[in-house]
Amino acid sequence: MRHDYLISAKQLSRGDIEAVLDRAAEIADDPGAVAHSHDNDLLGLLFFEPSTRTKMSFDTAMKRLGGDTVDMGSVESSSVKKGESLADTVRVIEGYTDAIVLRHPSEGAAKLASEFVDVPVINAGDGAGQHPTQTLLDLYTIRENAGFDDLTIGIMGDLKYGRTVHSLAHALTNFDASQHFISPESLRLPRSVRYDLHEAGAQVREHTDIENVLEALDVLYVTRIQRERFPDENEYRQIAGEYRIDAELLEQAKDDLTVMHPLPRVDEIAPEIDETEYATYFEQAHNGVPVRMALLDSIL
Amino acid sequence: MRHDYLISAKQLSRGDIEAVLDRAAEIADDPGAVAHSHDNDLLGLLFFEPSTRTKMSFDTAMKRLGGDTVDMGSVESSSVKKGESLADTVRVIEGYTDAIVLRHPSEGAAKLASEFVDVPVINAGDGAGQHPTQTLLDLYTIRENAGFDDLTIGIMGDLKYGRTVHSLAHALTNFDASQHFISPESLRLPRSVRYDLHEAGAQVREHTDIENVLEALDVLYVTRIQRERFPDENEYRQIAGEYRIDAELLEQAKDDLTVMHPLPRVDEIAPEIDETEYATYFEQAHNGVPVRMALLDSIL
Amino acid sequence: MRHDYLISAKQLSRGDIEAVLDRAAEIADDPGAVAHSHDNDLLGLLFFEPSTRTKMSFDTAMKRLGGDTVDMGSVESSSVKKGESLADTVRVIEGYTDAIVLRHPSEGAAKLASEFVDVPVINAGDGAGQHPTQTLLDLYTIRENAGFDDLTIGIMGDLKYGRTVHSLAHALTNFDASQHFISPESLRLPRSVRYDLHEAGAQVREHTDIENVLEALDVLYVTRIQRERFPDENEYRQIAGEYRIDAELLEQAKDDLTVMHPLPRVDEIAPEIDETEYATYFEQAHNGVPVRMALLDSIL
Numbered sequence: 038m039r040h041d042y043l044i045s046a047k048q049l050s051r052g053d054i055e056a057v058l059d060r061a062a063e064i065a066d067d068p069g070a071v072a073h074s075h076d077n078d079l080l081g082l083l084f085f086e087p088s089t090r091t092k093m094s095f096d097t098a099m100k101r102l103g104g105d106t107v108d109m110g111s112v113e114s115s116s117v118k119k120g121e122s123l124a125d126t127v128r129v130i131e132g133y134t135d136a137i138v139l140r141h142p143s144e145g146a147a148k149l150a151s152e153f154v155d156v157p158v159i160n161a162g163d164g165a166g167q168h169p170t171q172t173l174l175d176l177y178t179i180r181e182n183a184g185f186d187d188l189t190i191g192i193m194g195d196l197k198y199g200r201t202v203h204s205l206a207h208a209l210t211n212f213d214a215s216q217h218f219i220s221p222e223s224l225r226l227p228r229s230v231r232y233d234l235h236e237a238g239a240q241v242r243e244h245t246d247i248e249n250v251l252e253a254l255d256v257l258y259v260t261r262i263q264r265e266r267f268p269d270e271n272e273y274r275q276i277a278g279e280y281r282i283d284a285e286l287l288e289q290a291k292d293d294l295t296v297m298h299p300l301p302r303v304d305e306i307a308p309e310i311d312e313t314e315y316a317t318y319f320e321q322a323h324n325g326v327p328v329r330m331a332l333l334d335s336i337l
Numbered sequence: 338m339r340h341d342y343l344i345s346a347k348q349l350s351r352g353d354i355e356a357v358l359d360r361a362a363e364i365a366d367d368p369g370a371v372a373h374s375h376d377n378d379l380l381g382l383l384f385f386e387p388s389t390r391t392k393m394s395f396d397t398a399m400k401r402l403g404g405d406t407v408d409m410g411s412v413e414s415s416s417v418k419k420g421e422s423l424a425d426t427v428r429v430i431e432g433y434t435d436a437i438v439l440r441h442p443s444e445g446a447a448k449l450a451s452e453f454v455d456v457p458v459i460n461a462g463d464g465a466g467q468h469p470t471q472t473l474l475d476l477y478t479i480r481e482n483a484g485f486d487d488l489t490i491g492i493m494g495d496l497k498y499g500r501t502v503h504s505l506a507h508a509l510t511n512f513d514a515s516q517h518f519i520s521p522e523s524l525r526l527p528r529s530v531r532y533d534l535h536e537a538g539a540q541v542r543e544h545t546d547i548e549n550v551l552e553a554l555d556v557l558y559v560t561r562i563q564r565e566r567f568p569d570e571n572e573y574r575q576i577a578g579e580y581r582i583d584a585e586l587l588e589q590a591k592d593d594l595t596v597m598h599p600l601p602r603v604d605e606i607a608p609e610i611d612e613t614e615y616a617t618y619f620e621q622a623h624n625g626v627p628v629r630m631a632l633l634d635s636i637l
Numbered sequence: 638m639r640h641d642y643l644i645s646a647k648q649l650s651r652g653d654i655e656a657v658l659d660r661a662a663e664i665a666d667d668p669g670a671v672a673h674s675h676d677n678d679l680l681g682l683l684f685f686e687p688s689t690r691t692k693m694s695f696d697t698a699m700k701r702l703g704g705d706t707v708d709m710g711s712v713e714s715s716s717v718k719k720g721e722s723l724a725d726t727v728r729v730i731e732g733y734t735d736a737i738v739l740r741h742p743s744e745g746a747a748k749l750a751s752e753f754v755d756v757p758v759i760n761a762g763d764g765a766g767q768h769p770t771q772t773l774l775d776l777y778t779i780r781e782n783a784g785f786d787d788l789t790i791g792i793m794g795d796l797k798y799g800r801t802v803h804s805l806a807h808a809l810t811n812f813d814a815s816q817h818f819i820s821p822e823s824l825r826l827p828r829s830v831r832y833d834l835h836e837a838g839a840q841v842r843e844h845t846d847i848e849n850v851l852e853a854l855d856v857l858y859v860t861r862i863q864r865e866r867f868p869d870e871n872e873y874r875q876i877a878g879e880y881r882i883d884a885e886l887l888e889q890a891k892d893d894l895t896v897m898h899p900l901p902r903v904d905e906i907a908p909e910i911d912e913t914e915y916a917t918y919f920e921q922a923h924n925g926v927p928v929r930m931a932l933l934d935s936i937l
Contacts, residue, residue: 076672089409093407100407111411125902301420301425303420389721392710397733601720603721622729626732
């Protein structure tokens with residue numbers, strides 16, 4: 038990892054990842070130790086697309102380090118509407134803040150921004166591209182709950198469009214995890230991603246039926262199947278019904294299965310799971326704070 | 338009062354109320370004493386409906402205690418648009434912040450949220466339901482300006498839909514205040530509220546004409562009559578004209594009458610009143626800060 | 638200058654301006670010296686119109702002083718939609734914050750607001766009126782890069798509607814600068830502004846062609862020509878093309894010419910200029926921080 042910015046999960050070596058996760062674990066154990074470690078630092082929040090949890094999580098992380106944030110606000114209330122280029126916007130804001138967190142609808146936006154400024158840029162999602170801090174918090178959650186040794190993970194749902202899934206699968210090749218991909222035929226992992234994973238030495242096993250693999254899993258990572266991907270409402274309903282996790286299904290799982298979801302969920306995980314030991318998706322969201330604190334602490 | 342959250346003014350006993358008001362008075366006298374008392378605390382602001390003064394007032398209160406806030410932003414810029422449930426949203430955010438302030442268009446939203454999270458939830462308005470911190474700042478303003486002993490208060494305007502009025506009237510039953518309700522027939526206090534007040538031991542006297550009771554009042558609490566309640570524009574104008582306070586009318590009032598209004602006002606109080614000793618509505622809005630500081634200080 | 642608020646650049650004497658610029662230079666040299674000088678102060682941000690750089694710059698400045706801000710948010714999410722007057726809004730907010738920064742679409746809004754409240758009001762733009770902190774950061778940038786002695790400045794582009802230009806031109810009369818105004822006939826400096834400048838002792842020289850004066854300039858201040866000023870698209874394109882700065886044109890300029898722009902730019906300055914020594918517009922934007930810090934520090 039370049040230690041001055043984070044654009045893609047692909048730039049992270051196993052050592053880079055472990056350094057961030059180790060630091061995050063230290064911070065989670067004793068947040069008071071860093072509560073004033075960045076009292077004079079300012080983080081710029083540039084979200085060109087809506088976001089709740091990613092934005093609030095960075096905002097929280099920075100403030101838990103004693104620092105503060107400066108928020109561009111929504112695109113509707115900004116100069117962007119006057120036709121300003123992204124390059125100009127970030128070159129102005131680098132004069133205000135010590136680092137920039139950028140979410141943008143265009144793939145490659147964070148990389149482009151980082152080339153125009155001297156302050157570190159953290160990619161918080163660039164369209165269909167990367168969202169590396171999501172990958173880091175996913176890895177942290179897996180390590181805390183299941184560990185990476187002899188890990189068998191199932192990743193289920195929309196594997197075609199989900200950038201979260203592609204990043205995570207790639208990052209897991211650092212840890213020799215056994216990866217299973219479960220989706221309807223129409224939402225299979227794209228060929229290019231499968232190729233990448235093979236190149237990185239992963240064994241990719243694909244399934245259309247969760248029941249074929251459920252009992253072998255240590256972690257089940259569920260993603261949202263988006264209604265708008267299906268021209269036909271009935272087809273959507275049928276598929277959403279088949280790729281839904283409930284208590285009856287989980288009777289076939291290991292007792293210590295870890296169920297994750299990047300959130301927001303709609304109907305992919307039945308609420309009855311929420312109060313079980315399986316449910317790790319809220320903890321996963323909460324882990325965004327120590328992981329982003331660790332990252333900001335290493336950068337600032 | 339449960340000391341971990343505040344959902345409804347009805348949960349507040351006289352002792353609870355007096356404890357908050359006493360603490361607010363201490364803080365107002367010497368805000369410097371608490372300026373760094375919550376340096377490491379974060380408050381989540383979740384406003385699912387527009388708000389200026391309530392949101393800014395909580396934001397101010399938290400920062401005057403040395404703490405900071407994390408704001409969800411508008412619903413348009415959040416995951417809520419992706420179909421996330423309120424329960425999921427608050428379960429994520431409880432991992433970020435030490436307490437949550439929630440405004441939501443649905444009655445009962447704050448209660449529901451509080452059942453899903455372990456951090457304290459403060460209700461900042463739930464539709465037609467409750468807005469307990471408004472009640473506390475109203476009570477604080479009454480106590481500072483008129484006191485509760487032998488208090489005679491008139492509450493005027495839209496008594497049918499105004500949640501502020503219902504909460505205040507109920508809370509005043511703790512203090513044996515003599516309460517007069519002044520409104521057009523079509524905006525009378527609802528039967529259920531009248532019943533509640535009787536049950537709580539209050540004498541409810543209703544008037545359609547302010548002049549019948551004005552000279553007896555220590556406090557006159559004016560509320561906005563909303564245009565949208567009237568299908569007929571002429572009827573609205575006539576009624577709004579009759580329930581308007583101006584200098585000529587106040588010649589009949591006690592010299593030390595306290596005129597309050599929860600704001601925003603449109604035309605219910607003539608601007609000529611603003612510079613008189615009667616006008617207490619801006620002071621009332623400002624009192625939101627020490628009252629919310631006292632509440633946050635007791636909760637965090 | 639009244640030291641309790643700043644409404645118009647016209648209220649600033651040469652001494653007032655130099656005091657702010659001197660303080661800004663001190664702060665820029667050693668920002669750490671003031672990093673906690675306003676730890677207990679709160680600044681209210683009231684932006685009734687979209688803004689990126691002005692709002693973020695004030696937000697940054699206040700936080701770099703150790704203070705914090707409370708933001709009204711967009712008009713759509715505020716009580717303003719309920720019909721509240723500006724006077725009422727600011728009278729509420731003066732009870733929350735130690736100073737108010739106000740941007741509003743109506744000329745005279747900041748002056749009106751300042752008459753209703755006791756806290757200092759800083760005008761961050763009032764429609765076609767004033768934007769005095771922009772003028773101060775422009776002056777700071779000129780002083781740092783070219784100095785005021787024997788200064789020859791060209792101001793180019795939309796001189797008819799640009800409030801930034803009018804304020805700057807007026808302020809420069811304090812420094813005996815030689816001012817050249819370069820624009821198409823249809824966007825000439827308004828007669829009233831020319832009159833004001835003459836009254837203040839300035840020599841106003843107007844040009845339609847930048848090449849007539851370029852080689853004499855120490856500073857070239859470029860502004861955006863807005864498409865919406867021209868009913869005819871072709872006329873707009875022709876004029877925008879003529880009043881555009883590129884590398885070939887600047888071959889005629891002094892080597893140490895300072896090129897400024899208030900930003901956002903669209904196409905008035907070719908990107909090839911960005912990496913040259915001429916380009917001072919990003920530095921100019923960054924200078925908003927120390928200048929606003931100096932101003933806030935003097936007011937709070």
